[in-house]
Amino acid sequence: MIWKVTDMPTKVDLNADMGESFGPWVMGDDTALLDIITSANVACGFHAGDPDVMDQTMRRAVAKNVGIGAHPGFADLKGFGRRNLPIPADELANAVAYQLGAAQAMARRAGGRIRHLKLHGALANMASVDVALAKACYQAALDVDPDLVIMVLAATEQERAARDLDCHWAGEIFADRAYNDDATLVDRRLPGAVLHDPAAVGPRILAMLQADAIITQSGKHIPCKIDTICLHGDTPGAVSIARGLRDHLTAAGITLSPL
Numbered sequence: 001m002i003w004k005v006t007d008m009p010t011k012v013d014l015n016a017d018m019g020e021s022f023g024p025w026v027m028g029d030d031t032a033l034l035d036i037i038t039s040a041n042v043a044c045g046f047h048a049g050d051p052d053v054m055d056q057t058m059r060r061a062v063a064k065n066v067g068i069g070a071h072p073g074f075a076d077l078k079g080f081g082r083r084n085l086p087i088p089a090d091e092l093a094n095a096v097a098y099q100l101g102a103a104q105a106m107a108r109r110a111g112g113r114i115r116h117l118k119l120h121g122a123l124a125n126m127a128s129v130d131v132a133l134a135k136a137c138y139q140a141a142l143d144v145d146p147d148l149v150i151m152v153l154a155a156t157e158q159e160r161a162a163r164d165l166d167c168h169w170a171g172e173i174f175a176d177r178a179y180n181d182d183a184t185l186v187d188r189r190l191p192g193a194v195l196h197d198p199a200a201v202g203p204r205i206l207a208m209l210q211a212d213a214i215i216t217q218s219g220k221h222i223p224c225k226i227d228t229i230c231l232h233g234d235t236p237g238a239v240s241i242a243r244g245l246r247d248h249l250t251a252a253g254i255t256l257s258p259l
Helices: 051-063 089-109 121-127 131-144 157-165 198-211 238-251
Strands: 011-018 039-043 067-071 114-117 149-153 169-174 213-215 221-223 228-232
Touching (some): 011 067, 011 238, 039 114, 131 149
16 A cells, blocks of 8 residues: 655544453543543453443443443453453354443433444454454444444554445544554564553654554554554553653644644
């Protein structure tokens, strides 16, 4: 794919994965993050979360005018959805539609609506290299809501799938993850895969926005469309990273707003 480099965007979305607590087990500081971000990707109960957590998270998002998205993943609470599971594409499509339906119901009850969908964890990583899998998941979601914005890992097979489906989509880059030279994320088990330094994250993301490109761990530039920036709510220091990133981008004249 050839992407024409343009001027740095003046507006971008800042999203975070959240709603990933389960019963008494707390994951991340969602309340603090909702004061900083502009879109929330809410776990739908398969890899994390439960109906009560979904309700609490979505009500807080509505109160803060934060956009709400469904964040479906593998049914793998023990592995937090980060283990590759050999599940047929048609079963995964049903799982995505099921989780989206639950998210829509909870969002409506909380006074909001689901604006976007973003795959979680291992399912997202698998879809980033398997266009057929990505299409199956995205088509299932679009069958439920054709106007849904599909949030894709920029410059991967996820983006190709969204383009082929001719749907609304948003290109996403990660603030707290390192990249391989094929635009996929560095395996979490490898050194340097997850970034923790708030002082380094802001300049790194600003450089990507200025270049209209992902900058990989090796320094390679991969031209892409950047609509939204993600950080993981479960990353240690997530709130500090988010606040530092927001401040750095705002100082550079970039407005943060929901998709």
